[in-house]
Amino acid sequence: MTSTISRPRRSTLAVPGSSQKMIDKARGLAVDAIFLDLEDACAPAAKPDGRRTIVSSLNEGGFEDKVRVVRVNDWTTPWTYRDVVDVVGNAGSNLDCVMLPKVQGPDHIKALDLLLTQIEKSEGLEVGRIGIEVQIETAQGLLALDAIAQASPRIETLIFGPADFMASIQMKSLVVGEQPVGYDVGDAYHHILMSILMAARAHGKHAIDGPYLAIKDLDGLERVAKRSAALGFDGKWVLHPSQVDTINNTFSPNQGDFDHAENILDAYEWCTSVSGGARGAAMLGDEMIDEASRKMALVVSGKGRAAAM
Ligand code: GLV
Ligand code: MG
Numbered sequence: 001m002t003s004t005i006s007r008p009r010r011s012t013l014a015v016p017g018s019s020q021k022m023i024d025k026a027r028g029l030a031v032d033a034i035f036l037d038l039e040d041a042c043a044p045a046a047k048p049d050g051r052r053t054i055v056s057s058l059n060e061g062g063f064e065d066k067v068r069v070v071r072v073n074d075w076t077t078p079w080t081y082r083d084v085v086d087v088v089g090n091a092g093s094n095l096d097c098v099m100l101p102k103v104q105g106p107d108h109i110k111a112l113d114l115l116l117t118q119i120e121k122s123e124g125l126e127v128g129r130i131g132i133e134v135q136i137e138t139a140q141g142l143l144a145l146d147a148i149a150q151a152s153p154r155i156e157t158l159i160f161g162p163a164d165f166m167a168s169i170q171m172k173s174l175v176v177g178e179q180p181v182g183y184d185v186g187d188a189y190h191h192i193l194m195s196i197l198m199a200a201r202a203h204g205k206h207a208i209d210g211p212y213l214a215i216k217d218l219d220g221l222e223r224v225a226k227r228s229a230a231l232g233f234d235g236k237w238v239l240h241p242s243q244v245d246t247i248n249n250t251f252s253p254n255q256g257d258f259d260h261a262e263n264i265l266d267a268y269e270w271c272t273s274v275s276g277g278a279r280g281a282a283m284l285g286d287e288m289i290d291e292a293s294r295k296m297a298l299v300v301s302g303k304g305r306a307a308a309m
Contacts (some may be wrong), residue, residue, distance in 0.1 A: 261297040
């Protein structure tokens, strides 16, 4: 499997596959991942041109410091097969992942996996290198999460798609990612985010939060991003260059947390080495640290190091 799973994905930039101008601009943005979109940002009549633009842009290059992803249309449309065959067949060696929207069950993933394998074989590409990014944005998708997450070793991310999800469950809010008016007993997204995170962690995938559509509202973006970051999500989508810094910062451990994590690792290592491995717990100031603290510290320290790469 490709090494991109170990790369940070704090920010994933959405770029319409039909806009050469926006694709060109995206090359210079400091995002960890980019997806060129053949789905909702590309009108039906623009899809054939969009495929051609995406192929030539990927082959031209300039995105090698990012995870390079193309979002195809979902399997209920007439476009998925042609999206995958054209893009992967003609630019497969310059692509890291295919993003599949509106995944409703493991069969959607298995169909994409088989198609990718056949294209890789016929084009002489390394079989299994291209990963799959999965969008969970329907009630069916959420209920089938565990089976979906295990449907292919190619899967690298489980992504929450708030806009389609809210429509799918008929949530009474028109502001994507915000709490529905009248629901004042907690966070209406908690169950959804936690379910996606559980499936991602149970199966070793990245958990990614989707878009925040009010692009001028950076405070709102930060508030919503902090919610999934606090739970443990790895990153969030970015729709506009103005959102990049907020998202990169929110999903990087802050310096204080990073230093604290490194101190825990140092203290734990020192304690186990002076005791010849006999002691499993140590003190760091007033804090007792043990093997579980070491694992938590490794997560924060690992994310901090990856973000600095
Ligand atoms: C993203 O695709 C969403 O529906 O929010
Ligand atoms: Mg969607």
